[in-house]
Amino acid sequence: MSEQVKASGSRKQSFSEFMEKHRAGDFFQKYTMTIALVLVTIVFATWKGKEGLILLPANITGLIAENGYVFVLATGMLLCILTGGNIDLSVGSVVCFTAAVGCTMMAGGANMWVTALVMLLIGLAIGAFQGFWIAKVRVPAFIATLAGMYAFRGFTNVLLNGLRVDITNEGFLQVFGNGKTSFIPDVMRDLFPGLNETFTKDNAFLTGLIGENFVTKFNVTCMCIGILAAIVFVALRVHKILSQKKLGISQSIPGQLVSMVLITVLVLWICFKFSCYRGFPMVLIWIGLVLGIYAYITTKTAIGRHLYAVGGNEKATALSGVKTRNVYWFAYANIGLLAGLAGILTAARAKGIDPVYGEGYEMDAIASCFIGGASAYGGTGKVSGMIIGAVLMGVINKGMVIVGVDANFQKVVKGIVLLVAVMFDVLSKRQKR
C-alpha cells in the first residue's frame, strides 16, 4: 500500500517535472487567445437549438468575407502599434474616402484596374501626409489621425454630395467582392469532365465523406488549393525545424509538430468547408496576400525589425543608427495604403459606397491587434496573433447573430472581450517580472 502511494507520488512529481520541462505555463500564456477562440467556437457550435450552425460552410465563408476589411486594416494598425502603441483613428474615414473616389471614377466609366491603382495610391498619399505630421513635425499620432478622421469623412461627404453611388462594373465586383460571382470557378471540373460523373450521390464513398447535400456541387479546385497550401505549409515548417536543429536552437520539437499538424488540419478543414459552399472566395486571396507579405516584412526584413526596436526602446534604436522618424513615417504611409485596399474591398462588397461606410472600422482593427497580444506600449505583437484576434472578434460577432443576441447588447460583449483580453495580457506579463 505504502509503496503504491510512493509510486503515485513520484509519478505526480514526474508529471510536474514534465510540465516544467516543456514549459507548459509558457504554452498557455502564449496560446491564451487561441484557446479562447476554440472555447468560444465550441460554445456557439453547441448552443442549444443552434447546434453546429456556426460551422456551416456558408457561415464560415461569410465570416471571412464580412471581416475582410478587419484583417487588412488590423495588419496596418499592428505596424503602427508596434512603433510604441500608436494608433491610427483615420482609417475608417480613409476607407470611405478612397471607396468614394473609386466608385465615382467607375461611375464615370474608368477601367477597374486603373481605378483600383488610383485608390491604393490615394490611400498611400493620405498615409504619407499624416505620417509627415507625425514623424517629422511630431504631432501626436492620436491627434493627427483624429484630424484625418474628421477631414476625410468631410471630403467624402463633399465628393458624394451625401448620396450613395453604386458600382456597375461587374469585373470589379468579381475580383474584389464577395457576391455570388466572386469565387474562384471550379476549373478542375472544366478540365476533367470525368469529375462530374465521380461526384454524384451514387458514389457512396464520396457521399459519406462530403455529405449528401454537398457532394454534387463540391468545388474540387478549392479543395486542391487547400491541399496544395497545406503541403507548402508543411514543407516550410519542416525546413524551419530542420534548420533550427542544424543551428542547435533549442526549441520544443514536439510542440512545433503539434502546432504544425493542428494548423494543417485547420487549413484543410476550412478549404473543405469552402468547397462545400461555393468555393474559394476571391477576397480571401487578397487577405492572404496581405497577411503573408506583412508576416514576412515583420519577421524577416530590416524595416520590420526597426518597427519592433523603435517600439521597444526608441532611444536605443536611434543610437544604433536607425532613423527612427522614418520608421514612424513608414508605418503611417503603410496603413494608408492598406486603408486604400480596404476601401476597394468594402466598396466591392457593398457594390457601392454610402457616405457613412467605414465608421468604427478603426476600432475593430485596434481591438483585433490588442486581443491578438500586441502590447499597448509597442514593441511586441505578431501578425499571427492579430489574425487570431480578428477571427475571435469575427466568431463572436457571427455567433451572437446566429444565437440571436440582441443587437444592442452585442457591443457590450465586444467591449468585455477586449477588456478581458488585454487584462490577461497585462497580468501574465506582470507575473514574469
Add this chain to the structure above:
Amino acid sequence: MAKILLEMKNITKTFPGVKALDNVNLQVEEGEIHALVGENGAGKSTLMNVLSGIYPYGTYEGDIIYDGKVCRFSNIKDSEKLGIVIIHQELALVPEMTIGENMYLGNECGHKFAINWNKTYSEADKYLKMVGLAESSKVQVKTIGTGKQQLVEIAKALAKKAKLLILDEPTSSLNEEDSRALLDLMLSFKKQGMTMIIITHKLNEVSYVADKITVIRDGSTIETIDNHGTEPVSEERIIKGMVGREMTNRFPKREGVAIGGTEMEISHWTVHHPLYPERKVVDDVSMYVRKGEVVGIYGLMGAGRTELAMSIFGQSYGVNFSGELKLNGKPVKMKRSEADAIRHKIAYVTEDRKGNGLVLSQSIKVNTSLANLGAISSHSVIDGDREYAVAEEYRDKLKIKTPSVEQLVGNLSGGNQQKVLLAKWMFAEPDVLLLDEPTRGIDVGAKYEIYCIINDLAAAGKCVVLISSELPEVLGMSDRIYIMNEGKMVGEMKASEATQENIMALILRSGRGA
C-alpha cells in the same frame, strides 16, 4: 557641548547584491552645518534617503535618534512632520506651475476640499522674502533661472517648518555667484538656529560653511573632522580621507600591446546644452586616441564626459557644435546622424544600458544585430541563420550566460546585459569605442570580464575611450588619462604618473579656480 539634534547609529543598508551602507554613524549638533563628503557612490545620498524615510524603517538596520527620540519613519511625510526636510540634487519643481503652487504641492493649505489661494500666496511670499527672492509667488517656475529655482526649493523647505535641512549638492547646477549667495544664505540661517546637512563635491564650499565634516567611503564613515580650528581644514586632508583606499589587483594586465598612430583626434570641441543653448556643456576640449590604446576620461558627475562622447558620436547630444574631428589624420565633417558615426567606425556604448542601450523586450539575437543589420541582410531582408550564428559567436566570445540567444534581454542580469550591449557594438565593427561607464551597477566578477574584453579590444588594435566615475577603474585600466571638470579638460596624465590624490586635487582646484 551643544545638544545633539540627530544621531544615526550603526546604519546598514543593503540592496540586492550590494552593501550600500555598512555601520555608518553620524552625529549632528543643533545649529551646526555638517558637511558630508565622499566619492560618487560612496553612500551619501543613500544615508540621507534613510534619514528622510524614502527607505522606510525595516529596510535598513540601525537607529535614527532625532531630538532625543528614536524615529521609525515609514515615508517622507513622517520625517517632514518632525522638520527633517531634504532638498534633492535634481530640482523637483513643476515648471508649468507657479512658485506658490510648487511650494505647497502635496502640502496644500486650506480646507480638505478647497485650497485657500490667498493664504497660499501670502505665506509663499513671506518665505520667498526670507530666502531673499524678490519674485512674486504667482510667477511660473519655468520663467526664473536655476539659481532662483534652487532658492524656491529652500523656501519650499522652510514652508514645511524645517528644523533640519538637508541639501544634496545644492550648488551643482549653479554658477559661482549664485553658489556664493546660497552659501551665505545658509550661514544666515545658521545664525537663526537652523541645523543643516550639506552634501557636496566642492571642498572649497565645505571649508567655507561647514562646522564639521564627515567623510564617507565605500559605505562606511571614515572620520569626522572639526572645522572650528583657527586654520581651515586643508583640502588635501579631506581628499586623503575620501580616496585613501587600498588598490588591490582587480584589473587584468594588458601586455605586449603596441600602441600605434593617432586614430581619432578632436580639437577645440565645444558643445552647448540642447535646452539652454547659452550654456557650454563641453568647453574647448582637445584630445586624441591612438590605435591599441585605452584612454580613460575621469570626472565627477556632470563634468561633461557623457556629453563629450555623445557629441562625437554623430552629434547625438547638444547643439551649436564647434571644433574639429580628425580620423586617421583627416578632418571629418560628420553629419548630425548616428548612422554616419557608425559608418565612420565610431561606436558609443551608453552608460544607461536599459534606457538608451538595449531593447529589453527583444532577444539577445535581435539586440546584437541591431546596429549593423546591413551586415546580415541582403536587399534589407534579414538572413536569419547568419544572424543566429553572429549572436552565438558573440555569446561565446563574451561569455554571455544564457540558455539561448533567443532569450529576452530584459530577463538577463545587469552584467550579461552589459555584455550584450558590448556585443552589439563590437559587431558594428568600430575602430573607436567610446565606453561610457561600462561597469556601472554590475558585480565584481562581471566587471573583471568586461575589463578583459576591453583589453582584448585594445590588443586587436581598436581605440578604447573609457569613461568612468570610478577612479580606481580609470587608473587600473587606462594607458593615459584625461581629467574633465565642468565641461573642460583640466588635465592629462600618463597612467604611470597618475594617483588618486593628484587627480582629485586637480578637479577640486579647477572647480575653485573657475
